[in-house]
Amino acid sequence: MPSRILTSIVAGLLLVVLASGLTVAKSPHVVDPNSVTPPLNPAFTWDCFEAGAGITCQGTFVNGPYADQLFSCGGQPVFIHGVGYERMTRWHDALGRATKTVVNLAYPEDRLTLAADGSGPAVTGASHWNRHYTYVVPGDPSSRILTERGAIYLIKGTDGQVILRDVGQVEFAPGADFEDIVRSPGQHDLYGDGFAGFETAVCDELT
Numbered sequence: 001m002p003s004r005i006l007t008s009i010v011a012g013l014l015l016v017v018l019a020s021g022l023t024v025a026k027s028p029h030v031v032d033p034n035s036v037t038p039p040l041n042p043a044f045t046w047d048c049f050e051a052g053a054g055i056t057c058q059g060t061f062v063n064g065p066y067a068d069q070l071f072s073c074g075g076q077p078v079f080i081h082g083v084g085y086e087r088m089t090r091w092h093d094a095l096g097r098a099t100k101t102v103v104n105l106a107y108p109e110d111r112l113t114l115a116a117d118g119s120g121p122a123v124t125g126a127s128h129w130n131r132h133y134t135y136v137v138p139g140d141p142s143s144r145i146l147t148e149r150g151a152i153y154l155i156k157g158t159d160g161q162v163i164l165r166d167v168g169q170v171e172f173a174p175g176a177d178f179e180d181i182v183r184s185p186g187q188h189d190l191y192g193d194g195f196a197g198f199e200t201a202v203c204d205e206l207t
Contacts (some may be wrong), residue, residue, distance in 0.1 A: 006021030031055050034048045036096040037139040044088055054099070055092040061085075063107075070112065073203035075096055081112035081118040084124075103131040121158040127151060142175040153190050155198070157205045164201055166190040 031048040032039050036055060040046050043060030063084035070080045084107040091100045110125040111118050129150030137143040148170045154165035168186010173176065184191060190198050 012088075019061075019087050022114060031096075033057060036090075036092050036098065038098060038141050039060065040090070043206075045085070054094055055096055057088075057090045059088045059090075061088070067116070067118065069116075071199055073114075073199075073207045076114055076201060076207065077116075078112055078114060078206065079116050079118065080110055080112050081097070084127075093138050095138075097135075098133075098144075099135050099138050101131070101133035101144075103133075105129055105131065112202055112206070121206060122157045123158060123163075123205050126154045126156075136174060145172065146177045149173045155190075155201065163205070164189040164198060 021166065029050040031050060033046040033048045036057060037050065040057060040059065041061070044061040046057055046059040048055055048057040050056075061084065065081070065083040067079065067081045069077045071078055072073055084105065086105050087102060088101060088103045093096050105127065107125070107127040110127075112125070113120050129148055129152045132147045132149065133144045134147075135141075135144045149168075151167050152170070153164065153166040154162060157163045165187045166189055169179060169184065170186075170188065170191055171183040173180035173182050181191065194195040
């Protein structure tokens with residue numbers, strides 16, 4: 001093999017090794033997910049690492065596919081079928097105390113039917129929204145403020161027309177996730193009446 005070709009091959013391999021070394025040097029330092037406060041949601045698969053002056057944790061969760069009985073319409077059970085995808089990022093200070101969380105949720109099509117296998121006429125629901133948690137006191141869940149933003153629920157009747165919307169923003173009081181609403185700009189057909197209208201609308205469509 002001519003010497004200049006061999007030299008080129010060796011030089012190329014050396015560049016690959018050096019590049020790999022640089023990549024390793026820039027990789028974030030891995031952190032034990034069990035070391036942060038409060039504990040991370042165990043339903044998610046987590047990776048945590050040092051980032052800047054704190055710790056960042058990223059998790060994923062696939063909800064389902066699920067097939068459950070939801071409620072009844074005049075004694076007839078209503079079943080829901082679907083699957084959801086969630087991605088969560090939580091930021092912490094240098095001591096591992098949570099300061100902020102963002103959850104991206106996508107539930108592309110829930111089917112509500114009177115058939116256990118999901119067949120027949122169906123009311124459908126689609127949701128694409130974000131949950132933001134801000135910790136007023138780092139690491140203290142009782143101080144955190146939850147805000148939901150986006151298309152929280154979009155419900156269509158059996159003819160495909162929208163019958164209920166819950167879009168915009170919903171902000172809860174500190175430590176009162178899903179319970180005490182402080183602000184809710186937008187259209188909220190479901191949150192507004194505690195979801196009682198949801199059951200009525202579904203039953204009207206299916207029975």
